[in-house]
Amino acid sequence: MIFTPFTVVVLFFVSAVTYVLLDHYFGFGTDTPFISGLPAVSGYPLVGNLFQLGDSHPFTYMKWAKKYGPVYQVRLGTKRVVVANSFASVKHLWLDNSQSLISRPMFYTFHKLVSSTQGFTIGTSPWSESCKKKRRAAVDALKKPKVQSYMPIVDLESYIFMKKLSEVSRSSDQEVDVSPYFLSYSLNTSLTLNYGTRLDEIDNELMKEIVDVELAIGKFRSTMHNYQDYLPILRMFSTDKNKDADSMKSRRDKYLAFFLDKLKNDIKEKRDIPCIAGNVLKDPEAKINEAELKSICLTMVSAGFDTVPTNLLSGVGHLSQDYGQKIQEKAFAEIMKVYPDNDAWDKCLVEQKVDYVSALVKETVRYASVLPLCLPRKTVQPINLDGVTIPAGTIMFMNALAANFDEERYPDPFKFEPKRYLDPDRPRGVDHLGFGAGSRMCAGANLANRELYTAYVRLISAFKILPPINKSDLMVSDINKVFACPESQVVFPEQFKVKLEPRDNELLDRWLEDTSERLQI
Numbered sequence: 096m097i098f099t100p101f102t103v104v105v106l107f108f109v110s111a112v113t114y115v116l117l118d119h120y121f122g123f124g125t126d127t128p129f130i131s132g133l134p135a136v137s138g139y140p141l142v143g144n145l146f147q148l149g150d151s152h153p154f155t156y157m158k159w160a161k162k163y164g165p166v167y168q169v170r171l172g173t174k175r176v177v178v179a180n181s182f183a184s185v186k187h188l189w190l191d192n193s194q195s196l197i198s199r200p201m202f203y204t205f206h207k208l209v210s211s212t213q214g215f216t217i218g219t220s221p222w223s224e225s226c227k228k229k230r231r232a233a234v235d236a237l238k239k240p241k242v243q244s245y246m247p248i249v250d251l252e253s254y255i256f257m258k259k260l261s262e263v264s265r266s267s268d269q270e271v272d273v274s275p276y277f278l279s280y281s282l283n284t285s286l287t288l289n290y291g292t293r294l295d296e297i298d299n300e301l302m303k304e305i306v307d308v309e310l311a312i313g314k315f316r317s318t319m320h321n322y323q324d325y326l327p328i329l330r331m332f333s334t335d336k337n338k339d340a341d342s343m344k345s346r347r348d349k350y351l352a353f354f355l356d357k358l359k360n361d362i363k364e365k366r367d368i369p370c371i372a373g374n375v376l377k378d379p380e381a382k383i384n385e386a387e388l389k390s391i392c393l394t395m396v397s398a399g400f401d402t403v404p405t406n407l408l409s410g411v412g413h414l415s416q417d418y419g420q421k422i423q424e425k426a427f428a429e430i431m432k433v434y435p436d437n438d439a440w441d442k443c444l445v446e447q448k449v450d451y452v453s454a455l456v457k458e459t460v461r462y463a464s465v466l467p468l469c470l471p472r473k474t475v476q477p478i479n480l481d482g483v484t485i486p487a488g489t490i491m492f493m494n495a496l497a498a499n500f501d502e503e504r505y506p507d508p509f510k511f512e513p514k515r516y517l518d519p520d521r522p523r524g525v526d527h528l529g530f531g532a533g534s535r536m537c538a539g540a541n542l543a544n545r546e547l548y549t550a551y552v553r554l555i556s557a558f559k560i561l562p563p564i565n566k567s568d569l570m571v572s573d574i575n576k577v578f579a580c581p582e583s584q585v586v587f588p589e590q591f592k593v594k595l596e597p598r599d600n601e602l603l604d605r606w607l608e609d610t611s612e613r614l615q616i
């Protein structure tokens with residue numbers, strides 16, 4: 096048969112239209128096919144909804160939920176994703192179908208470029224026998240009674256930031272950006288817990304290196320702005336990103352090797368102190384191999400590194416606002432009610448008796464929603480959602496930001512209000528989705544809660560946290576601005592300052608001196 100130029104053009108045109116229609120309606124070209132019966136956000140051929148997400152993906156998903164309902168599907172290049180946006184839908188999918196959502200998807204930038212040497216963190220590992228072992232080891236090391244045994248570490252690290260802040264509070268302007276102090280609080284807690292080692296000074300070069308690298312890796316880990324994860328063709332062009340990922344990987348390899356080698360040496364010289372990696376190395380029957388140990392170490396360094404300080408930072412930022420003064424005074428009054436003899440400083444290490452401060456911790460984690468899209472999941476078996484079958488192998492995004500601000504669950508959700516957790520009529524069950532939910536929920540939630548509670552009790556007992564002199568230095572608390580451009584998986588408030596006024600200098604000095612004597616530092 097001979098084709099005339101006209102037939103060729105017509106054939107080309109017809110095939111292009113057929114391809115686009117197939118692609119559009121049947122998800123031709125996506126890893127998971129179109130899910131019949133589940134609302135789908137209308138998008139473009141091939142790229143789907145990828146370039147409609149704007150700067151803030153969680154906000155855009157939230158907006159789409161108003162049109163398409165709480166659960167819908169989107170197409171992001173070659174990937175199809177189901178997004179859940181309400182508290183009830185997350186509860187149904189993540190808790191009622193917990194075992195079906197037990198895996199994690201893999202992404203090119205993070206899994207292929209950044210993680211090729213140290214392996215994946217637990218939170219980014221697809222479900223497997225090895226992942227099960229690593230998760231078990233982390234869960235065992237981080238369960239409540241174990242966490243109690245780590246409180247001497249939290250005591251030391253919170254003493255150190257309180258000592259520095261006490262100096263600031265006696266300076267002429269009493270103002271401070273608290274973020275470096277909170278970063279070192281969390282990082283040193285994790286390092287001691289895992290390797291039995293800590294870094295001495297807040298301006299330590301190695302600490303700066305870890306902070307720089309981990310923050311950069313946080314961006315590569317993001318499921319949001321790494322478009323090459325969704326459009327393989329871009330991998331050919333995004334050379335700068337590839338180079339950056341490679342360089343961060345090598346820089347991270349260096350300090351992780353340094354900490355592990357130091358620990359091995361300390362064990363050999365018999366001067367090690369008990370820690371998670373040491374327990375594995377010294378156990379002749381340990382079922383964890385070298386690669387799994389590296390992955391656990393990586394998790395311990397990175398999991399709490401940005402999440403704990405970001406929450407604390409955002410909480411202190413709220414307390415420094417006008418509305419925060421009332422919350423702070425209520426917290427202080429409740430601390431004094433439970434501990435009239437001024438021993439809250441020590442007692443917060445062994446018990447959590449000030450309900451209002453516990454409520455403040457919960458409200459902080461809900462409101463900060465530091466992982467607004469949680470960590471992605473992948474289904475391992477089909478799920479029935481009101482008659483619609485979500486097949487095995489589907490990527491699931493929990494829009495934790497949307498669910499944490501769902502007014503069906505949290506009346507007046509945009510108000511920072513710890514009291515909501517003390518209302519006897521509030522719905523029971525999960526407090527918030529800041530730690531995720533279900534089978535792969537945060538393994539470090541107990542430790543994180545204790546770190547936040549201790550920090551709050553000590554800070555609020557010692558200082559009045561006041562707004563900075565300059566209004567422009569106040570934390571931006573409007574979540575529309577905080578989440579405006581979350582390139583990273585973990586969102587940070589913009590840099591801000593607070594003013595610290597000591598409540599009682601003598602008492603603060605006494606707490607610091609007693610702690611220094613007790614810890615022999």
Ligand code: HEM
Pocket residue numbers: 217218219220230233237285394395398399400402403406460465466469470471528529530531532533534535536537538539540542543544
């Ligand atoms: C306030 C601080 C923290 C927040 C807000 C937070 C939040 C989260 C979230 C949202 C997830 C994903 C959960 C899911 O998919 O349902 C997660 C996973 C995880 N977190 Fe945390 N986290 C915090 C602190 C920590 C700390 C201090 C550690 C350990 C030292 C830790 C260890 C882990 C681990 C091991 C996972 C992976 C669980 C898995 O995939 O099986 N986290 N975290």
